[in-house]
Amino acid sequence: MSQPALEYDGVTVRYEHHGPPTVDNVSLSVGAGERVALVGLNGSGKTTLLTAAVGLVEHAGAIRVCGQAVSPRTIQAVRGSVGFLFNVPEDQLLFPKVVDDAAFALVRKGMKPKEAGAKAREVLEQLGVGAVADSPLHHLSHGQKQRVALAGALVTSPPLLLLDEPSAALDPPGKRNLARLLASQEAAMVIATHDLEFAKALGTRYVLLEGGRIAYDGADGAEVAQRL
Ligand SMILES: Nc1ncnc2c1ncn2[C@@H]1O[C@H](COP(=O)(O)OP(=O)(O)OP(=O)(O)O)[C@@H](O)[C@H]1O
Numbered sequence: 483m484s485q486p487a488l489e490y491d492g493v494t495v496r497y498e499h500h501g502p503p504t505v506d507n508v509s510l511s512v513g514a515g516e517r518v519a520l521v522g523l524n525g526s527g528k529t530t531l532l533t534a535a536v537g538l539v540e541h542a543g544a545i546r547v548c549g550q551a552v553s554p555r556t557i558q559a560v561r562g563s564v565g566f567l568f569n570v571p572e573d574q575l576l577f578p579k580v581v582d583d584a585a586f587a588l589v590r591k592g593m594k595p596k597e598a599g600a601k602a603r604e605v606l607e608q609l610g611v612g613a614v615a616d617s618p619l620h621h622l623s624h625g626q627k628q629r630v631a632l633a634g635a636l637v638t639s640p641p642l643l644l645l646d647e648p649s650a651a652l653d654p655p656g657k658r659n660l661a662r663l664l665a666s667q668e669a670a671m672v673i674a675t676h677d678l679e680f681a682k683a684l685g686t687r688y689v690l691l692e693g694g695r696i697a698y699d700g701a702d703g704a705e706v707a708q709r710l
């Protein structure tokens with residue numbers, strides 16, 4: 483069997499040193515190419531679990547991304563294998579012009595700016611924001627910004643996508659289009675979402691968090707809906 487794309491092994495996160503755990507002894511394995519919907523009420527720990535995998539919050543226990551243990555020493559390499567979408571797009575949009583932002587991850591990997599720009603335009607087009615590629619970011623709507631941030635996460639075709647509420651700001655056609663696009667990717671993905679319809683369209687495994695612990699892990703969407 484091929485190596486899992488993401489593994490949590492007894493992972494605990496505490497925001498305060500002696501405080502209660504926000505993520506509490508979570509073990510979870512996501513296979514290469516597997517799609518997981520991470521669901522749970524507000525404050526159940528979804529964002530925390532995702533951000534721990536890219537070293538943005540400290541964890542106890544072990545997290546491995548494509549076999550590589552997540553630690554301060556490995557974090558740059560780990561981040562190179564992950565396309566991450568923050569809950570708030572402004573948190574990850576850095577450049578004044580849309581196309582430069584979407585191309586940034588490619589340029590950082592060594593691609594020539596012209597080539598990177600062309601690839602970024604392709605991905606922006608797929609996400610329905612090709613027409614604003616040359617616009618300044620601050621002219622975009624919230625949903626458009628979310629699409630641009632997503633383009634930045636997808637542009638390098640990483641083996642693992644960690645997406646925090648990617649459909650939250652999208653209109654209904656945008657959601658359907660995004661579900662189709664994600665379903666066509668080879669990458670493994672963990673998608674934190676409150677949108678069960680969107681999760682279902684991705685044909686997912688559901689992982690339900692309650693108070694930082696896994697309360698359900700399986701394919702039964704009706705069961706999940708009942709428990710939320
Ligand atoms: N930087 C932080 N410092 C202290 N506490 C935090 C921090 N970030 C999150 N928390 C707390 O950790 C808990 C889990 O938050 P988290 O954002 O992981 O939940 P979530 O499941 O993503 O919620 P939502 O559905 O609202 O996005 C919450 O009680 C929150 O207040």
Ligand SMILES: [Mg+2]
Binds near residue numbers: 529569674
């Ligand atoms: Mg969250």
